[in-house]
Amino acid sequence: MDWRSAIKGFQAYLKLEKSLSDNSIQAYSRDIEKLYQYSDSQPVKLKPELITLTNLRGFINWINELGMIPSSQARILSGIKAFYKYLLMEDVIKADPSELLESPKIRRKLPDTLSYEEINKIIAALDLSKPEGMRNKAILETLYGSGLRVSELTELKLSNLYLDIEFIKVTGKGNKERLVxxxxxxxxxxxxxxxxxxxxxxxxxxxxxxxxxxxxGTRLSRQIIFLTIKDLAEIVGLKKKISPHTFRHSFATHLVEGGADLRAVQEMLGHESITTTEIYTHLDREYLKSTINQFHPRS
Known part of the structure; x- marks a missing residue:
C-alpha cells in the first residue's frame, strides 16, 4: 500500500468509525505525513507496511534533531500508534511495529489560570456600547461559567440552551453530548x-x-475568539499568555479550590479519564503552597 492511499483510508476511518472532528483528523494526518517525509528521506524508501520498530526509533531521533519538544513528539507518536492500529485492523500488517515504541518523558505542565479578579478585570474592559461587546461578554461568561472548550462554544446552539433550569447541552470530543x-x-x-x-x-x-x-450572520471562528481574548489581555495590561482555554482552566481550578468533587468536575469538563482532571488537584496544591510562602511567618 502506498502512503497516499494509507493516509486517505486512515482519514476515512477517523471520520466514520471514530467520529473525530475535522481538526483532529487534520492533526493526525499531519503526524503521518511527517513519518512519510522521514521514510521518503531514507536511502531505501519504505511503504507503510514495511516500517519496523527500528525505523520508528530512527524517526523519533529525526524529529528530535529537528528541535521538536517532547510534548510535540509524544503527540505525534500517539498519531502514529493510531495509524498502525488502523493498518492492523485492516489486515495491511500482521504485527504492529509501534507497540513497543516508548513516548518521550514529558513534564506535566500546569496550565495558566486567571484569578477571579483578573477575570472580572478582563470582562470590565469590554465596550458594552457596541453589539460585539455584548456578544463577547456572553462568550467570556459562558467560557468561565461552564468551562467549555472553544470548539464547543462556537458550535453551541440555541436549541441546546436550557437556561430556565440553568443547563446547556454541549457536543464535545468524539461528538459526545453532555449536560453542563x-x-x-x-x-x-x-x-x-x-x-x-x-x-x-x-x-x-x-x-x-x-x-x-x-x-x-455566520457562526464565529475559533480564531476570532482567540484574538478577542488576546486584545483584551493587552488592554488590561495582563502579562500572562492567555487563550479561551485559560477560562476553562480557571473554571476547573476555582471549583477544585472551592472544594468541588473531582468526579463532578470531570463530568462538567467532559474528560474521559479522571487522570486528566487530576491536574487541577496539583494546581490546587501549588496554590496552597504559594499561599503558605506568602503569608506564613516561617516561610
Missing part, C-alpha cells in the same frame, strides 16, 4: 445578547440555530 450547569452571570449575559442584540442581526441561511454569530 451554567452560572447566573453567564445566563444573564446570554439572554442580553440573544434577546437584545442577536435578534437584530442578519442571519445567513443554515446558521439560524448557532448562538454566537459575526456581523455577517
Amino acid at each position: 450547569p451554567i452560572g447566573s452571570e453567564a445566563i444573564k449575559a446570554l439572554k442580553l445578547w440573544i434577546e437584545n442584540v442577536r435578534v437584530h442581526n442578519p442571519i445567513k441561511k443554515g446558521e439560524e440555530d448557532y448562538v454566537f454569530l459575526n456581523r455577517r
Whole structure:
C-alpha cells in the first residue's frame, strides 16, 4: 500500500468509525505525513507496511534533531500508534511495529489560570456600547461559567440552551453530548445578547440555530475568539499568555479550590479519564503552597 492511499483510508476511518472532528483528523494526518517525509528521506524508501520498530526509533531521533519538544513528539507518536492500529485492523500488517515504541518523558505542565479578579478585570474592559461587546461578554461568561472548550462554544446552539433550569447541552470530543450547569452571570449575559442584540442581526441561511454569530450572520471562528481574548489581555495590561482555554482552566481550578468533587468536575469538563482532571488537584496544591510562602511567618 502506498502512503497516499494509507493516509486517505486512515482519514476515512477517523471520520466514520471514530467520529473525530475535522481538526483532529487534520492533526493526525499531519503526524503521518511527517513519518512519510522521514521514510521518503531514507536511502531505501519504505511503504507503510514495511516500517519496523527500528525505523520508528530512527524517526523519533529525526524529529528530535529537528528541535521538536517532547510534548510535540509524544503527540505525534500517539498519531502514529493510531495509524498502525488502523493498518492492523485492516489486515495491511500482521504485527504492529509501534507497540513497543516508548513516548518521550514529558513534564506535566500546569496550565495558566486567571484569578477571579483578573477575570472580572478582563470582562470590565469590554465596550458594552457596541453589539460585539455584548456578544463577547456572553462568550467570556459562558467560557468561565461552564468551562467549555472553544470548539464547543462556537458550535453551541440555541436549541441546546436550557437556561430556565440553568443547563446547556454541549457536543464535545468524539461528538459526545453532555449536560453542563451554567452560572447566573453567564445566563444573564446570554439572554442580553440573544434577546437584545442577536435578534437584530442578519442571519445567513443554515446558521439560524448557532448562538454566537459575526456581523455577517455566520457562526464565529475559533480564531476570532482567540484574538478577542488576546486584545483584551493587552488592554488590561495582563502579562500572562492567555487563550479561551485559560477560562476553562480557571473554571476547573476555582471549583477544585472551592472544594468541588473531582468526579463532578470531570463530568462538567467532559474528560474521559479522571487522570486528566487530576491536574487541577496539583494546581490546587501549588496554590496552597504559594499561599503558605506568602503569608506564613516561617516561610
